[in-house]
Amino acid sequence: MGRRRKNQDADLELRVYQKHGAYFYVHRDGRWENLGRDKQAANRKARVFNDPEGRFGTIVYWMDQFLIECETRVKAGTMAQRTVDDYRNAIEIATKKDGSESDKTGWLRRYFAPPMTPLDVTPNHVKRFLQLGAQAGRSTQVNREKACFSAFMSWLITTSQVPGLIVNPCLRASGVRRNPESKRERYVTHEEFQAVWAKGSKSVRLLMELTYRSLQRPESDIISWTTANVITDSDGRRKLCFVQNKTGRPHQIALTPALEDMIQRPVGSVLKLREPLVKRLDGGAYTYDGISAMLKKAIAAVNKERSKTDQPQIASFGFRDLKGKGATDMYFFAMKPIEQIQQLLGHANKATTEIYIKQRWRETAEPNNVQLG
Numbered sequence: 001m002g003r004r005r006k007n008q009d010a011d012l013e014l015r016v017y018q019k020h021g022a023y024f025y026v027h028r029d030g031r032w033e034n035l036g037r038d039k040q041a042a043n044r045k046a047r048v049f050n051d052p053e054g055r056f057g058t059i060v061y062w063m064d065q066f067l068i069e070c071e072t073r074v075k076a077g078t079m080a081q082r083t084v085d086d087y088r089n090a091i092e093i094a095t096k097k098d099g100s101e102s103d104k105t106g107w108l109r110r111y112f113a114p115p116m117t118p119l120d121v122t123p124n125h126v127k128r129f130l131q132l133g134a135q136a137g138r139s140t141q142v143n144r145e146k147a148c149f150s151a152f153m154s155w156l157i158t159t160s161q162v163p164g165l166i167v168n169p170c171l172r173a174s175g176v177r178r179n180p181e182s183k184r185e186r187y188v189t190h191e192e193f194q195a196v197w198a199k200g201s202k203s204v205r206l207l208m209e210l211t212y213r214s215l216q217r218p219e220s221d222i223i224s225w226t227t228a229n230v231i232t233d234s235d236g237r238r239k240l241c242f243v244q245n246k247t248g249r250p251h252q253i254a255l256t257p258a259l260e261d262m263i264q265r266p267v268g269s270v271l272k273l274r275e276p277l278v279k280r281l282d283g284g285a286y287t288y289d290g291i292s293a294m295l296k297k298a299i300a301a302v303n304k305e306r307s308k309t310d311q312p313q314i315a316s317f318g319f320r321d322l323k324g325k326g327a328t329d330m331y332f333f334a335m336k337p338i339e340q341i342q343q344l345l346g347h348a349n350k351a352t353t354e355i356y357i358k359q360r361w362r363e364t365a366e367p368n369n370v371q372l373g
Contacts, residue, residue: 011039011043012039012042012043012046013042013043013046013047013050014046014050015027015046015049015050016035016042016043016046021037022034022035022036022037023035023036023037023038023039023042025042025045025046025049027049045068048061048064048065048068055114057117058114058115058116058117059112059113059114059116059117059118059120059121060109060112060113060114061114062118062152062156062161062162063091063108063109063112063152064091065161066087066091066152066155066156067084067087067088067091067092069155070083070084070087071084077248080220080245080246080248081245082220082245082246086144086148087148087151087152089104089105089106090105090106090107090108090144090145090148090149091106091108091109091148092105092106092109093105093106093109093110094106104141107129107133107142107145108145108148108149111129111132112125112149117162118153118156118162118165119162119164119165121153121169122169123169123170123175123176125169126146126149126169126170126176127175127176129142129145129146129149130142130143130146130176130178130179133145133179134179139179139180140179142179143178143179146170146176146178149170150168150170150171153165153168153169153170154168186315186317186321186324187321187324187325187328188317188321188322188325192314192317193208193212193322193325195302195314196208196295196298196299196302196314197209199298199299199301199302200294200295200298201294201298203278203279203280203286203291203294204291204294204295204298206262206263206277206278207222207223207278207291207295207319208295208319208322209262210222210225210259210262210277210278211319211320211322211323211326212322212323212325212326213258213259213262213326214240214253214259214326214344215323215326215327215341215344215345216242216244216251216253216323216346217244217245217246217320217323218288218319218320218322218323219288219319219320220245220246220288221242221244221245222277222278223278223285223286223287223288223291224245224276224285225240225242225276225277225278226274226275226276226277227273227274227275227277228273228274229241229242229277230255230263230277237254237255238254238255238260239252239253239254239255240252240253240255240259244346247346247348249346251346253344263277278291291319292318292319295318295319296316299314299316299317302314324356324357327341327344327345327353327356327357328357330344331357332357338350338353338354338357341353341357
């Protein structure tokens, strides 16, 4: 076990030292590994390396190592932060405010618990994992968790972390099929949009409009936009410039006067450096779950009023549904070319955009009225 230095910070894990403003872990082979400048994150990584619970060689041990590797990829620009966040939710068990464990996280950790090792996993284990997720009413989420586990197993194989592990048990060649998923078909009508918008807070209204106008992902792109994403190019044109979280590709959207006004309403005409565009009253950034809860409250408020006059209730929808509404409205109402919508969405091919739009549009089909004879 590593010996603490005399000047060792009492709050640091064993083998962790601070140097030049960063934290380093000293491996048993003498190698120093930079753990970054965040003490909490450094300690979390160090606990994995120190392995105080003796889990070395188990799936849980290697999954924790995999997360550390993923964080390194984010810094190198080869993996999106959103992907790591999804992987972390699948692997780590989050704690609620009351101290209890969240049953929505850590499904991989619970199912592939010690003493199970990577060599113990068979395709049947993966199939059963998918089956249990479907039975719990979380088919889509468990598919994402299976994808995380597949990426994890591939990492073990390609890096030769586990001698003898040569086949990924998650692949289709092993007979594993993911659970069927229902498509996102919710189309929010203009009347529904306007009714909920009227009941929403300024931040809810802004995120609704930005999602509808920009067609970007509210949960991973728009929610993280700051005033630094608003630029003026050499020709004096105003733009929103950002890197799409999912694709990792740079994206630019022209700032029309309407969009510019929409942004300046909450932040003012003088933009503060790196101030969130969608912000709380204290100026901080919202979490997507937090502002989504505010949207649900606005929908509930509308429905409460409608119930008094026997009006039909508005079915629940999320900010993400407004991205689909925006694309659909551009195509069917504004008659914009599919290529223009594809460019705005950032889709790699036109077929994806066509499916994205048309699965949300439902019209009554007319019968064949051709006169015979």
